[in-house]
Amino acid sequence: MRRKGLSKLIVGVVLIAALVAGLVLMGGCRPAAPEEVAPPEEAKVLKMGFASCLTGTGAVWGISLNVGNQIHIDRINAEGGLLVGGTRYKIEPIIEDTRFEVPLSLTVGEKLIYQDKVKFIQTPGMPIGGAMQDIAHENKVIILEWGVPMCLGPEYPYYFSGMPSGAGLASGFFKVIKEREPEIKRIARIGMNVSWEPTFAGGERKALEQLAPWGEWVGVVLYEPGTTDFTPIVTGVLAKNPDAITTSAVGADQGPIIRTLREQGFTGKIIMVESGYGLPELFEMMKGHEEYLEGCYLLLHTWYPPTPEWLEFKEEFLARGVEWHDSNYYYQWGTPILAEALKIAGTVDDADRIAEAIEELKIPNVGFPDVYPMHYCGLETFGIAHHWAYPKAITQIQNGEPVSIGMAYGELP
Amino acid sequence: MEFSLLMQVMVNTAMLTGVYVLIAVGLNLIFGILKIIQFAHGQLYMMGAFMVYILVTGLGLNFYLALPVAALIVGLASLVIERFFYRPLKGDVLPSLLMGVALLVGLEGSFQLIFGAQEKYIENPLPKVVKLFGVSVPEARLLILVVAIASTIAVYLFLRRTKMGQAMRALTQDPEAASLQGINVNQIRAIGFAIASALAGVAGGLMLPIAYVTPFIGSPMVIKAFLIVILGGMGSLPGAVLGAFILAAADSFGFTFWGPVAALIGYLLVIVMLILRPRGLFGASY
Numbered sequence: 001m002r003r004k005g006l007s008k009l010i011v012g013v014v015l016i017a018a019l020v021a022g023l024v025l026m027g028g029c030r031p032a033a034p035e036e037v038a039p040p041e042e043a044k045v046l047k048m049g050f051a052s053c054l055t056g057t058g059a060v061w062g063i064s065l066n067v068g069n070q071i072h073i074d075r076i077n078a079e080g081g082l083l084v085g086g087t088r089y090k091i092e093p094i095i096e097d098t099r100f101e102v103p104l105s106l107t108v109g110e111k112l113i114y115q116d117k118v119k120f121i122q123t124p125g126m127p128i129g130g131a132m133q134d135i136a137h138e139n140k141v142i143i144l145e146w147g148v149p150m151c152l153g154p155e156y157p158y159y160f161s162g163m164p165s166g167a168g169l170a171s172g173f174f175k176v177i178k179e180r181e182p183e184i185k186r187i188a189r190i191g192m193n194v195s196w197e198p199t200f201a202g203g204e205r206k207a208l209e210q211l212a213p214w215g216e217w218v219g220v221v222l223y224e225p226g227t228t229d230f231t232p233i234v235t236g237v238l239a240k241n242p243d244a245i246t247t248s249a250v251g252a253d254q255g256p257i258i259r260t261l262r263e264q265g266f267t268g269k270i271i272m273v274e275s276g277y278g279l280p281e282l283f284e285m286m287k288g289h290e291e292y293l294e295g296c297y298l299l300l301h302t303w304y305p306p307t308p309e310w311l312e313f314k315e316e317f318l319a320r321g322v323e324w325h326d327s328n329y330y331y332q333w334g335t336p337i338l339a340e341a342l343k344i345a346g347t348v349d350d351a352d353r354i355a356e357a358i359e360e361l362k363i364p365n366v367g368f369p370d371v372y373p374m375h376y377c378g379l380e381t382f383g384i385a386h387h388w389a390y391p392k393a394i395t396q397i398q399n400g401e402p403v404s405i406g407m408a409y410g411e412l413p
Numbered sequence: 414m415e416f417s418l419l420m421q422v423m424v425n426t427a428m429l430t431g432v433y434v435l436i437a438v439g440l441n442l443i444f445g446i447l448k449i450i451q452f453a454h455g456q457l458y459m460m461g462a463f464m465v466y467i468l469v470t471g472l473g474l475n476f477y478l479a480l481p482v483a484a485l486i487v488g489l490a491s492l493v494i495e496r497f498f499y500r501p502l503k504g505d506v507l508p509s510l511l512m513g514v515a516l517l518v519g520l521e522g523s524f525q526l527i528f529g530a531q532e533k534y535i536e537n538p539l540p541k542v543v544k545l546f547g548v549s550v551p552e553a554r555l556l557i558l559v560v561a562i563a564s565t566i567a568v569y570l571f572l573r574r575t576k577m578g579q580a581m582r583a584l585t586q587d588p589e590a591a592s593l594q595g596i597n598v599n600q601i602r603a604i605g606f607a608i609a610s611a612l613a614g615v616a617g618g619l620m621l622p623i624a625y626v627t628p629f630i631g632s633p634m635v636i637k638a639f640l641i642v643i644l645g646g647m648g649s650l651p652g653a654v655l656g657a658f659i660l661a662a663a664d665s666f667g668f669t670f671w672g673p674v675a676a677l678i679g680y681l682l683v684i685v686m687l688i689l690r691p692r693g694l695f696g697a698s699y
Contacts, residue, residue, distance in 0.1 A: 055522055055525055055530075056629075057530075057629055059525060059529075059530035060530045060531055063530070193673040193676070220672075221668070221672055222672055222673040223668070223673070224633075224673065224676050225633075226629075226630075226632070226633030227633075228620060228624035228625070228630060228633075228634075229429060229432065229620070229623070229624065231425045231428065231429065231554070231665070232422070232425055232429070232664055232665045232666075232667070232668035232669050232675075233668050235418070235421050235422055235425055235665075235668075235669045236668050236669040236670065236672065239415075239418055239669060239670075252531075252532035252534075252625045252627075255532075255534065255625065256623060256624050256625070259537075259623070263542045263549055263551045264421070264542075264549045265542075265544075265549055281531075281532075284534055285532075285534050285625065287534065287535075287536040287537075288536045288537055288540055289537070289540055323529055323531050325531065
């Protein structure tokens, strides 16, 4: 009995020792703190919050957001910082992981706002931004959200939303397709069963109504997030006898959807309103069956052939050891927007003046040959001009190669 | 309704049943033998897909060779999981459940750290589509059905015709009595766990060429597996097969004709089953 007690004691001591050793080691394994260098007298620190995703299903977008913005932050800091109202600021990013979960997003928001005292937060998605919208508003914190515009309204003057919506883009996209494919009579849609789907589907439907009788909308078939076998979905959409199908899949869903459509004998046009990560990934998914993509229309973040500025950004991104996908190009704009707005407003504290400056901004998107001045729009649609107007390249696969044939602009009235 | 459409939906049902069977049979086997709810079973499905991905793209192995090797690796990994994470809990329901959740999050996180969050693909080794009376039957999906049928028969024969299988069945009925008969309970449980996990690994590997793999593909699949197990009956092999067929039919017919409402059908069936017949259709032991 005593022996048993003794061995328990020994096990306990060993465990505690292991725990202490582990903690010490973890401390030791942390990257060494950079050598303290006294900043130039006039350089202050400007904290920029990132309610991002490092893990979980949104990690791909979160990592895009973090790395893309870090490139701009490094450029600004390398030039001595951001000059706002005569004061120079070094930007310090504070990156937190929300796992793309709403409750955790609120906690992260509270931490960034109350503990870190940030005045600006960027997020890669609407669920995150929406979760912290009220506390950000109370504390006059500006949110730049790079997701679907579902939290916009005049009651939230410090909230800006990024993703160019289907409604904004579909109109221009379908006009170009109509000119090239006048024989299309019936269009059906495959969409994901998520909160933003009605916004995208509604925009698409509205755009098609304007082009009637071309491309009659014959309905949508929705799939659940996490679906990997699209056979029933595709059978369902083909039952509507469409001669063109639009898909608005996120991430890599586009690949299995197209493959299943072709496997089930669909020979009509596939129109990708949202093309997942980008074209290289799509070709990789179709390896051995690249012909499935022939003739497909896509709306892409990348103009083919890419501009030198786009290629330079990609190189810089890759140099940071992070996987590249074309939508990385989209998530980078928050820091340039804030930097320009702060310079114009001449303050880092007055949220009203900064928000006004953001509303007036025009940022050139050098990723496209037609350098489009991106800006916030949507006054008529949302009651506040806080929806990011962002261009996309209308691209068709011709003889196995992507060829950009026009631009669609995420403009909303 | 067009005849060819109806036929297509029936063929879809058969092919979907194949995937569901592979994952549900394993989960059911684990419940029968270890009496635990293996929440991380979907992560072994994910692990199987990743192993095939590594073996095919990293080591240049042929897909058909990579598949059994991946299943073996998953089986071996599951031995470690069983030995160090489940066995110390001695089958206590709540701690085992929590351990399952911890393993789910831990495995997802670990794979994300190693492979990133972005989807990975391989070239489809069976890209052809067989056309029969206007119905499309992709060969890759046909392979899943064939493997599912073969695996189920193999598991059935193993449980019925081998000494070890008999020992497993004895364990499902009365672990103490089985132990008194000289059955090495820990060893049999570990082997059962490994076989079940390897089946999940095979399912993941087979789905890879027609879908993709990310660290997150396991969780939706394990939810499906739980629905199947509850429908068919916990601890029953025929129940797992029937449950898989019911859910596949609900998904195929539902998504084709009723859209996303179909996702609710499986859950509704489970609710009805839990109220009317909590043990499921075949709630008997192996």
